[in-house]
Amino acid sequence: MRPDSLAILEVPAFSTLCNAAFALRREVFVLEQHVPPEEEHDAYDLTATHLVAVLEGEVVGTLRIVFLPEHAKIGRVAVHRLHRGRGIARTLMGAAMELSRARGQERFYLTAQIAALGLYEKLGFVAFGEEFLDAGIPHLEMKTY
Template sequence: MTTPVILQVPPFSALCNAAFALRREVFVWEQKVPEEDEHDAHDLTATHFVAIVEGEVVGTLRLIARPEHTKIGRVAVRQHWRGHGIARTMMRAAIEHARARGQERLYLAAQSDKLAFYEKLGFVAYGDEFPDGGMPHRAMRNYDL
């Protein structure tokens, strides 16, 4: 498989719009997340990343800088490309991006069946399971309090 190219893209650019379409495909159509829950005001200010393979946007995620930590969210990979390391490559690029900006404390809300994936990247689950978009999630972070 070709190694994905990971790019930071501005909100509502052509590549970011392709990422939004991918998020709709994965979250709304496939996972049945209510469409009104998929986009939020953070899309205007988040740092968006896309993974491109063979000219196609096959993955996306976003970073939201907060005072207490940087939140990683909306991690999505097109179904056909799952299992090829796309999400891992995107996550590593996003973590590196955050750290280069002095943001060492990272947080995410993982779908409960994806905990092992994020644990391999150094995240630890904490707190109780909670619903998000109709699916069980757990909070995870890469830092101690």
């Protein structure tokens, strides 16, 4: 369930709020999931559209959208461990898809950790291809049709 005071904001790369999102990504991916630090950031961070979920003045969730000709690629979805299970990731994903549609992109793609497949399936994503490891974590590619 979405908290009433949750705000979803689009933020410029390396702004104060985006840097807070990068810190959250580091906490979730590097510290919790043991993703190598050098794999956590890439060149897309410079040009991606970054969304943050802010609750009571704190960045509690984030994702990024990379607009490619063939689809909007959504990734780096992270929610602070103390705020999981409250619909924040779903709310962020909905906002990302709405923003992408407003910018003319109707097709979506992502690579999902196996543990998160259910979230994305509820949003209309369908898994395809073979399971693969990304930073040692099992993933599947997913897209909307």
